[in-house]
Amino acid sequence: MGFVAEALARRFAEPDWPLFACPDWAERLAQRRSLIPDALRELLDQKEAARAVAIFNKLRLPDVPGQPTMAEAAGEWQRDIVRVLFGTIDPATRVRILREIFALVPKKNAKTTGGAAIMVTALLMNERPRAEFVLVGPTQEVADTAFQQASGMVEADEFLRTRFHVAEHTKTITDRLTKARLKIKTFDMRVATGSKPAGILLDELHLMASMADAGRVIGQLRGGMIANPEAFMVIITTQSDRPPAGAFKAELDYARGIRDGRIVADVATLPLLYELPEKMQRDGSWRDPAHWHMVLPNAGLSITIERLAAEYRAARDKGDEEERRWASQHLNVQIGLALHTDRWIGADYWERQADAGLTLATLLVRAEVIVAGIDGGGLDDLLGLTLVGRCRDTKRWLAWSKAWAQPIVWERRKEIAAELDGFVEDGDLVRCEHPTQDLQEVAALLVTVQAAGLMPETNAIGLDPQGIGALIDECVQQGLPEELMTSVSQGFRLSGAVWTAERKLADGTFVHADQALMVFCVGNARVEQRGNAVLITKQTAGKAKIDPLIALFNAVFLMSRNPEATGGGMDAFLNRLAAAA
Structure with missing residues (x-):
């Protein structure tokens, strides 16, 4: 019995086993350490995890001079997602112990580009004939960006150009060997219609949650995953610029409960939450750039703290409302009150x-x-x-x-x-x-x-x-x-x-x-x-x-x-x- 099979057996026997809890998360963020719990890391199928990371690392950024590889441009947090996503499948039964990942990451940390690379990696790791993978953006613009990144990665590599067929008009990338497809879609009710996805990536859930029936659509997507024992869902989102509500609040609260060890039974979700401790968010400590490295896993790559500090000063000079909006998007500071210039002083x-x-x-x-x-x-x-x-x-x-x-x-x-x-x-x-x-x-x-x-x-x-x-x-x-x-x-x-x-x-x-x-x-x-x-x-x-x-x-x-x-x-x-x- 392999590592993953053992984990599945123990999970069935001990539903209260805190496999995905990470109670020392604040200390890990301060030390820039991985948020993957030690118990989960030890159970990975190391061979498959390493193969997936090697594929991910070879993909190239299509819109950057010199087209550097993800090995050079991606933060370790993205490799963590790839590592646990493809290292938690039992090779004998193809059953996945980790079904979902919820990642809360601020803007300018290459979420959309990383998400596209993760889904292209999923296509290459896939063994199911005619499997369907879906990358969903909250708006047409975000979906277009995700498709341009994914298709650009294919065009930047000679082998991938031969392996995949790219259909611009349908935003679809098809594997010529397995006939598996990656579809890039805009979030609406039609996303879930008749879908039995082997893999789903939702980009910017906080924007989707404000749309009608968002919770029902996400529930239907989860229902479609049941047909595939190896199916997964990855949610990568920024904090909301309004008080969290609806489907976003529900998913975020659930992820925090798992991370803190308050929710244990029957859990199959890994939380990767790059946010400051609540005390630091409430007492204003978040304003000190010395703490920002905790929530910027791509610092030094797609963004620098020096550049963010200049942007923050500009936002602060525009008033409280803009300062808080900026903090919610760039530091994942949760907004409690949507402050505006004509607000009640109370x-x-x-x-x-x-x-x-x-x-x-x-x-x-x-x-x-x-x-x-x-x-x-x-x-x-x-x-x-x-x-x-x-x-x-x-x-x-x-x-x-x-x-x-x-x-x-x-x-x-x-x-x-x-x-x-x-x-x-x-x-x-x-x-x-x-x-x-x-x-x-x-x-x-x-x-x-x-x-x-x-x-x-x-x-x-x-x-x-x-x-x-x-x-x-x-x-x-x-x-x-x-x-x-x-x-x-x-x-x-x-x-x-x-x-x-x-x-x-x-x-x-x-x-x-x-x-x-x-x-x-x-x-x-x-x-x-x-x-x-x-x-x-x-x-x-x-x-x-x-x-x-x-x-x-x-x-x-x-x-x-x-x-x-x-x-x-x-x-x-x-x-x-x-x-x-």
Whole structure:
């Protein structure tokens, strides 16, 4: 039994074997060491791995003077992909232990060129007659670039010109011996139609993820791989220039879980994530070029740190928004808030004030009093609810939010559908199954808070005065006193609440639950100055959604009145329950 066969047998017997985990990844990046885990490297079919790397190294860059070989031009990270991709197939059964690779690599590290070389190598390593290999680009331009690189590598080598037939009009390269084909395509639903690929490479997943049905297309591609036991999928992508969402967020979170050892069972994916530790991304350490070598595996080849430093200075001089966008693309710094020049000032402090331990349950325990803010519009808007409590110990304000949306929101706002799906998965957004589900669930949640004795006697629930009749009726029907509810004037009259929230965020006396939904809403908020007032409205935010943020401002307006709970708080509520028992 060979190395790979032994690994397959052990994998079957021990599904919790952390074969692909790399817990010392940060240390490896700092020392510019390979991210291939030692356990996996030891199990490779070294002969096949070396043969694949030798083929890869002989390919030539078609668009560089002198047409250097990949041995000269490629970073070791690309050879790592080739090494593990073709060294993890059992020679007897042709079953692959490593089915997928997820590589997160910044721009200018020759991702597209390297991807083309990997797929040409796959054609040459392939033994399956009429096998189909697919390289998918997010746009026509990227797909064209990938094809020009792959076909250029064929044209640059006399042997390959004889071995392969290149069809420019269909972007196809065919092996004359095995009839296997490499197709370069643009990402859409047709990519997965009727496909049973032996190998797939997805270039720039973060761009694909913003497209409609991206997750479903990727799922269908995976389904097509089942027919071939040696099939593989390689994803090579840059970090998103917006907060990760949809299929990209799902794949990235999964890869991080494997890398960190949190996800072990039934794993067949190798994560190669060139990103700085979260602490360095949050505290601004990423701005120091001394750390950049950690995330630039092609440094000294396709890019230099000196050149990047000059580009960074230019981006920084253009403002925060451009600086963060640049960092996301060139250093894989994950954007938490899509900052823009007319942003709400509170956005600058939002991420810092997140409390991962704050949930609805902990809010009910920690708060001495709670008020609610609600905002929503038509059926194509979110219905946002934010609870703001005053901590009984520290007197800091604590905020927790939730939202509801009707199915029509996904139909009319396809450009944010991926983000919405992510919030549903997080549990912070409810996709309603019937028209009144949102009203009923909001009212029920408010009843829970009021029953706990945490609301003031009056002015406990602040609502936009427009279109609130149905919600008030539902609240009254579920037993909430009507005097708990009060209208909160919107527009410039809400300026005081906006200023209060941003000041308390800045001085650290306002914390919020760590929710991607609110990061999305805060990032969407745009400010319009009118005289001495500021407006944060749905109109200025455009198509993006900010309803839960407006709900937060409504709650802040009420908390600014320094309310007192009439029921004695959670302790009194629990005592009443005990007495009743």
